[in-house]
Amino acid sequence: MSSRIAVYGIGNVLAHDDAVGPSVVRMLDAEWQLPDGVIVEDLGTPAIELPTHLSGLDAVVLVDAVSASAAPGTIRIYGRDEILAHSPGLRISPHDPALRETLLMLDVIGEAPAVVALVGVVAAETEMGIGLSQAVSDALPHAVEAVLGELAKLGIDATRRRQPLAADLWWAA
Amino acid sequence: MSKRITIDPITRIEGHLRIDVEVDNGQVQKAWASSTMWRGIEKILLGRDPREAWLFTQRFCGVCTTVHALTSVRAVEDALDLDIPLNAQYIRNLIMIAHALHDHVVHFYQLSALDWVDVTQVLKADPAKASQIAESLTDWPGNSTKQMAAVKEKIKALVESGQLGPFAHGYWGHPAMKLPPEVNLIAVSHYLQALEYQRYANQVVAMLGGKTPHIQNVAVGGVANAINLDSEAALNVDRLYAMKALLDKVIPFVQNVYFPDVCVVAGFYPEWFGIGKGVTNYLSVPDLPLNEKSTEYDLPGGFIPNGDLAAFKPIKGTKDPYWRRGVTEDSTHAYYTGGGPLHPFQGETNPNFTDWKEDGKYSWVKAPRFEGKAAQVGPLANVLAGYAAGNPLMKKYVDLALDKISAIAKVKATPDMLHSTLGRHGARAVRTAVLSELALKHWQLLTDNVLKGDTKIFNQPVFPKGEIEGVGFHEAPRGALSHWVVIDNGKIKNYQAVVPTTWNASPRDDKGVPGPYEAALLNNPVAQPDHPLEVVRTIHSFDPCMACAVHTFDAEGKNLARVKVQ
Numbered sequence: 171m172s173s174r175i176a177v178y179g180i181g182n183v184l185a186h187d188d189a190v191g192p193s194v195v196r197m198l199d200a201e202w203q204l205p206d207g208v209i210v211e212d213l214g215t216p217a218i219e220l221p222t223h224l225s226g227l228d229a230v231v232l233v234d235a236v237s238a239s240a241a242p243g244t245i246r247i248y249g250r251d252e253i254l255a256h257s258p259g260l261r262i263s264p265h266d267p268a269l270r271e272t273l274l275m276l277d278v279i280g281e282a283p284a285v286v287a288l289v290g291v292v293a294a295e296t297e298m299g300i301g302l303s304q305a306v307s308d309a310l311p312h313a314v315e316a317v318l319g320e321l322a323k324l325g326i327d328a329t330r331r332r333q334p335l336a337a338d339l340w341w342a343a
Numbered sequence: 344m345s346k347r348i349t350i351d352p353i354t355r356i357e358g359h360l361r362i363d364v365e366v367d368n369g370q371v372q373k374a375w376a377s378s379t380m381w382r383g384i385e386k387i388l389l390g391r392d393p394r395e396a397w398l399f400t401q402r403f404c405g406v407c408t409t410v411h412a413l414t415s416v417r418a419v420e421d422a423l424d425l426d427i428p429l430n431a432q433y434i435r436n437l438i439m440i441a442h443a444l445h446d447h448v449v450h451f452y453q454l455s456a457l458d459w460v461d462v463t464q465v466l467k468a469d470p471a472k473a474s475q476i477a478e479s480l481t482d483w484p485g486n487s488t489k490q491m492a493a494v495k496e497k498i499k500a501l502v503e504s505g506q507l508g509p510f511a512h513g514y515w516g517h518p519a520m521k522l523p524p525e526v527n528l529i530a531v532s533h534y535l536q537a538l539e540y541q542r543y544a545n546q547v548v549a550m551l552g553g554k555t556p557h558i559q560n561v562a563v564g565g566v567a568n569a570i571n572l573d574s575e576a577a578l579n580v581d582r583l584y585a586m587k588a589l590l591d592k593v594i595p596f597v598q599n600v601y602f603p604d605v606c607v608v609a610g611f612y613p614e615w616f617g618i619g620k621g622v623t624n625y626l627s628v629p630d631l632p633l634n635e636k637s638t639e640y641d642l643p644g645g646f647i648p649n650g651d652l653a654a655f656k657p658i659k660g661t662k663d664p665y666w667r668r669g670v671t672e673d674s675t676h677a678y679y680t681g682g683g684p685l686h687p688f689q690g691e692t693n694p695n696f697t698d699w700k701e702d703g704k705y706s707w708v709k710a711p712r713f714e715g716k717a718a719q720v721g722p723l724a725n726v727l728a729g730y731a732a733g734n735p736l737m738k739k740y741v742d743l744a745l746d747k748i749s750a751i752a753k754v755k756a757t758p759d760m761l762h763s764t765l766g767r768h769g770a771r772a773v774r775t776a777v778l779s780e781l782a783l784k785h786w787q788l789l790t791d792n793v794l795k796g797d798t799k800i801f802n803q804p805v806f807p808k809g810e811i812e813g814v815g816f817h818e819a820p821r822g823a824l825s826h827w828v829v830i831d832n833g834k835i836k837n838y839q840a841v842v843p844t845t846w847n848a849s850p851r852d853d854k855g856v857p858g859p860y861e862a863a864l865l866n867n868p869v870a871q872p873d874h875p876l877e878v879v880r881t882i883h884s885f886d887p888c889m890a891c892a893v894h895t896f897d898a899e900g901k902n903l904a905r906v907k908v909q
Contacts, residue, residue: 179436184387184402211554216404218449221538222545274509277499279535298384309840340398 173228175324176209177317180234180269183214183341187242187293190234193266194289194341200337202318202328209317220272229285231320232269233313235291235306236290243305245316251284287320289313301340345372346872360848360887361699362860364878366869371878374857374864376848377676377699377706388838393419393830394563394804400826400840402558408556409442409548410819411826411840417637418826419563419804422813422816426635428799431565433789434551434578435632436641437586438558439817440782441464441547444593444818446546447722447775448601452537455883458876459608460530461520462510465498468524474822477529480747482609483600485536486529494532514876519868522611530608533600540596543589550586565801570793583790590782605772610751611766619764619881621863623650625724626846628658628666628825630818631781633788637661643732644725644818646713650762655731661814665833670841672827673710676703676850683853684712687827688812690839710852711841716803719859720822720846721885723761729777730758736780740773764863767884806833819843821875821886840855847885860885 179195181188192212193234199210216223224230240244253270269288276282294303302310318328365373384403388396396419400813401412413435427435472489499509507676514520522530545555551568552558560567571577609616624647631641638660645657647668658666669682680693697704712718713776729737741758748756748769761770787885809832816825822843829837849858860882868877 182402183352184384184399212557214557215408216556218446218453219545222542222555225538225542270880271509274511275538278508281538298387300387341402 171243173324174176174207174209175225175229175231175321175326176211176218176223176227177204177231177234178209178223178233179212180216180232181214184297184298184300186297186299186301187291187303188235188296189300189302189341190235190291190306190313191254191308193302193310193337194233194291196337196339197310197312198317200335201314201331203331204321204328205326208321208326217268220269221231221276224272224283225281225284229287229324230283231287231317231324233289233291233317234269235296236288238290238292240292241294241305242294242303245307245309245312246289246290246292247320248288253286253288280312285324287323289316289343345609345847354799360844360882362864362878362882364864364867364869364872364875366872369387369868369870371864371867371869372482374706374861375701375705375850376858376860377850378848385690385838385840388835391835393422393806393828393833394700396828396835396838397561397563402476403590403840405822407819407821407842409438409552409558411823412558412561412819413439414817414819414824414826414840415828416561416563417661417815418813418814418828419815419830421815421830422805422811422830423806424561425564425802425804427632427637428797428802429635429792430568430570430797430800432632432635432637433785433792434440434566434568434800435561436785437782437789438551439630439786440549440778441544441551441590441593442456443778443820444597444782445541445544445548446539447771447778448537448597450771450820451601451605452534452672452887454886455768456530456534456604456608457510457513458880459520459612460522460527460534461515461517462498462507462527463502463515463530464520464522464524465495465531466502466524468495468528470495470528472542473525473528477532480603483595483599485532485600491532495528497535498531514874514879516657517874517876518870519876519880522608526607526611527778535603536596536600540600543592547586547589547593549797550582550589552797555727562801564804565799568800570798571791578793580794583786583793587783587786590786594779594782597775602740602744602772602862603747604775605768606747607751610748610768612765613752613754615765615880616756616760616763618867618877619767619863619884620762621861621865622717622719622857623762624713624718625649625650625711625727626718626823627725627728628722628816628818628823628865629660630816631785637713641784642725642777642818643728643734644823645728647724647727647731648716648720649739650759652727652731652758655728657728658734661816666816667814669713671712671715672839672841672845673709673712673852675853676705677709678704678707678711684715687814687825687839687841688829688837690827690837692839706848706850707846708845708850710849710858711846712852716793717852717856717858718846718860720843721767721771722820723767724822724823725818726770726773726777729776736777737773740776743776744769744773764881767886771886779874806830808832810836822846844885844887848887860887 179191
C-alpha cells in the first residue's frame with residue numbers, strides 16, 4: 171500500500187494572521203494537482219480532534235501561524251524533533267493536546283507519523299478579526315512553495331493545474 | 344498569611360482563562376475567573392447573510408465547532424418559524440450525539456483523568472491484580488493481564504527514557520493523588536484505548552458532516568445530505584450500516600469502560616463529593632427534537648433553583664417565554680461598555696478594557712443570568728433536569744452510577760452528592776451513557792424513515808421584509824448554548840452567542856454575585872500553592888473551553904501556562 175501523506179492547514183480563519191494555515195492549503199489545492207491519496211485539508215481549529223487526523227499517517231506537512239523571534243511573514247520550517255524540543259509546561263490546561271502533545275500521545279500507541287514538517291509563518295496579529303496582515307499576505311506564495319518543497323522531499327511531485335481554480339477563501343469575501 | 348495564586352492561562356488553546364485564588368490555611372477564600380481575550384466574534388457577523396452565519400460561528404472556537412454550526416442554523420430557523428424535515432432532524436441529532444460521545448470521552452481520559460491518576464504509580468502495579476479488578480467490574484475484552492502488562496511496560500520504557508512523553512506535565516507524586524497502583528494502571532490502559540475509540544465517534548460526525556472539525560452538511564432549513572437508496576454518492580443503506588458499525592464500537596466503550604472508570608475513580612476520592620459545589624442553580628435546554636416543529640424532545644431541559652429538584656421547571660422549546668425572556672447578560676465586571684443586564688436581542692459587544700481590577704472590570708466574559716440568577720450549565724445540569732423530569736434513561740444511569748460508587752467508596756452515595764467537583768465528572772459519564780443508548784435509537788429513527796421512502800431533507804428559507812428575531816439552542820457537551828439573532832431585511836442586525844463557558848466562567852454581576860467557577864473554588868483545599876492541583880481539578884470538572892481559539896504554535900516554548908504565587 172502506498173504511504174499515507176497529508177497536508178493540513180491549521181488556524182482560526184477569524185483571527186487575522188491565524189488564517190494563514192487554511193489560506194495556504196486552499197491556495198495549494200487551487201493551483202496544484204497532487205497525486206491521488208495525498209490529503210489536502212483546511213483543518214481549522216482541530217484541537218481535540220487532531221489525533222484522529224494525524225493517527226496512522228506516514229508523513230504530514232502542517233501549515234500554521236507561529237510565534238517566533240523573527241519579522242512577521244518570515245517562514246520557518248520545523249521538523250518533528252524541533253516541535254518536540256520544548257517539553258510542555260505544568261499541566262493546567264485541560265485542552266492541551268495541541269500538536270506537541272498529540273504527537274507524544276500517538277507515539278505511545280505507535281500511531282504517530284514518522285515524518286512531520288511544520289511550515290510556520292510568523293504572525294503579526296492574531297486578535298479576532300478577518301484579514302491577513304500585509305507581511306503575512308505577502309508570504310502566502312512563499313509558504314505554498316515551502317509546502318511543495320517539503321512534499322518533494324517526501325517524493326511527492328505536484329503538477330501545476332492547467333486551469334487553476336479560485337482558492338475558496340470564503341471568510342475573506 | 345494568605346497567598347494569592349494566579350493561574351494564567353488555564354486553557355491555552357481555546358483561549359485564555361485566568362483564575363485568581365486567595366488561599367489561607369490551605370483553603371481557597373476568594374476566587375476570580377476571567378477571560379483574557381476579547382471575543383469580538385459577533386461583530387464579524389453584522390450585515391452578513393443569515394444563511395451563512397453558521398460557517399463563521401463554527402470557526403468561533405477550537406473545540407466546540409460543530410455545536411456552533413447547529414445552533415446558528417436553529418436560531419435563523421426559529422426567526423423564520425421554519426419546519427425542519429424529519430430526516431434533517433435525525434441527521435443533526437446523530438451528529439450531536441456522536442460529537443458529544445467523542446467530546447465527553449476525550450474530556451475524561453485525555454483532558455482531565457490525569458488530575459486524578461498518577462501515571463508514575465503504574466510502575467508499582469501488579470498487572471494480574473489490575474486485570475482482576477477491571478474484569479470484576481465489566482466484561483470489556485481489553486482488560487487481560489497481558490494487556491495490562493504491556494501498558495505497564497510502555498510506561499516503564501517512557502520513565503526509563505527520562506521523557507514521560509505526553510505525561511511529562513502532570514502532578515506526579517502530589518499528595519492529593521490517592522488511587523492504588525492497580526487502579527492507576529487500569530486508567531492509563533483505558534486512556535490509551537480511548538485514543539482509538541474516540542476516533543470512531545469522530546468518524547460518525549465526519550460521515551454525516553462531510554468533514555470534521557468543521558462540518559459542511561448543515562443549511563438553514565435542513566441538511567445537505569442527499570438521500571437516495573439507489574445512489575452510491577448519497578446517504579444509502581450501505582452508509583447507514585457503516586455508521587452503525589462505528590457506533591457499535593463506541594457504545595460498548597462508553598458503557599463498559601468510561602462509565603465504570605469514572606465510578607471507580609470517584610469511589611476512591613469520596614471527599615471530592617464534598618468539594619466544589621458552587622452555584623446550584625442549574626440551567627439546561629431540551630434537545631434531540633423528535634418532530635418537524637421541534638416541540639417534542641428526547642432529552643428534557645429546564646431550570647433548577649437552589650439545587651431543589653422538586654422546584655425543577657421545564658423549558659418547553661425556544662418559543663417558551665420562560666426561556667426566551669429569562670436570559671440576560673451583565674457587563675458590570677466585564678470589559679464592555681454598559682453595565683446592568685441586557686437581553687441578548689438587545690445585547691451589545693463594545694469593548695472597554697480597563698486592566699484586571701479586583702473590584703471593577705476583570706474579564707472579557709459577560710455574566711449571563713437566568714431569571715436574574717447565576718446558573719451552572721453542563722452535563723450535571725442536564726442530568727439533574729432529566730432526573731427531576733423522571734426521564735427513564737437518566738434515572739437508570741444515575742442510579743447505576745450511585746450504586747457502583749457506593750460499592751467502592753463503602754459509603755452510601757446519594758443524588759445530593761452530585762453537587763460537587765466529582766459530581767460533574769459523574770454526571771458527564773451518566774450523560775454519555777444515556778447518549779450512547781440514544782445513538783442507536785436515532786440511527787433507527789433515521790433508517791426507518793429513509794426506508795419508508797421519505798427523502799426530504801430541506802425546506803427553503805424565505806426572508807421577509809422588516810425585522811425578525813430568533814433564538815437557537817443546543818445542549819452542547821459543555822452545556823446550554825444559545826445563539827440570538829436579529830435579522831433586518833434578510834441581513835444580520837445583531838448576533839449574540841451565549842456559550843456554556845460564559846455561564847460557568849461568568850464574573851460577578853451587578854449585585855456582586857459570583858459565577859459558577861468562582862463559587863465552586865471557595866473552600867477548595869490547596870496543599871501546595873505552586874502546584875495547585877486541587878484548583879485545577881475543580882475547574883477541569885466543568886470542562887472549560889473559552890471560545891475563540893487562536894491557534895498560534897509557539898515555536899520557542901514561551902507563553903506556556905504559568906502559575907504565579909504571591
